[in-house]
Amino acid sequence: GVRGARSARGRVMRRSAPLSVAVQATLRRGVPSARRISGWARAATGARGRGAELVVRIVGLAEGKRLNLGWRRKDYATNVLSFPPVASGARHVARVWPRPLGDIVICAPVVAREARAQGKTLEAHWAHLVVHGALHLLGYDHERESEAVRMERRERRVLAVLGLPDPYAVPQGAGVAR
Numbered sequence: 001g002v003r004g005a006r007s008a009r010g011r012v013m014r015r016s017a018p019l020s021v022a023v024q025a026t027l028r029r030g031v032p033s034a035r036r037i038s039g040w041a042r043a044a045t046g047a048r049g050r051g052a053e054l055v056v057r058i059v060g061l062a063e064g065k066r067l068n069l070g071w072r073r074k075d076y077a078t079n080v081l082s083f084p085p086v087a088s089g090a091r092h093v094a095r096v097w098p099r100p101l102g103d104i105v106i107c108a109p110v111v112a113r114e115a116r117a118q119g120k121t122l123e124a125h126w127a128h129l130v131v132h133g134a135l136h137l138l139g140y141d142h143e144r145e146s147e148a149v150r151m152e153r154r155e156r157r158v159l160a161v162l163g164l165p166d167p168y169a170v171p172q173g174a175g176v177a178r
Contacts, residue, residue, distance in 0.1 A: 019049035064107030
């Protein structure tokens with residue numbers, strides 16, 4: 001078996017190593033530190049993230065719109081996109097070490113706008129979207145009501161452990177719940 005391999009940052013990783021998170025930011029204003037983002041992603045993935053790698057890319061409106069249009073055929077920048085690892089096949093991905101968990105793309109201007117509109121702190125909204133994106137990479141979804149209930153329950157639980165509020169609660173005086 002493989003005892004260790006080098007991460008994207010050149011560190012030797014072991015199967016028991018925590019999730020390795022590489023944060024790529026094309027802008028910095030209003031963006032949490034890589035350390036905070038990594039902590040949120042690790043809280044979301046728990047044991048399933050151990051020994052894996054995740055890339056979190058922070059983008060502006062133009063790149064966010066381009067990616068959303070290219071992948072989802074939606075002509076606007078969205079808050080978060082999740083991309084599972086792509087390889088020649090699932091068996092290949094399972095044998096790669098360290099195991100790629102996938103990529104999360106977060107559009108910083110959309111996050112800031114939504115946090116203001118929803119009456120949330122910027123930190124709480126960032127944490128929610130990192131957790132949300134990471135859960136998508138673990139197979140959670142919200143296309144059907146039963147899936148949405150399961151995913152939202154997990155998001156609430158992870159954020160509560162982090163000491164952050166329920167992201168789906170409507171703050172006093174806010175006009176938008178989600």
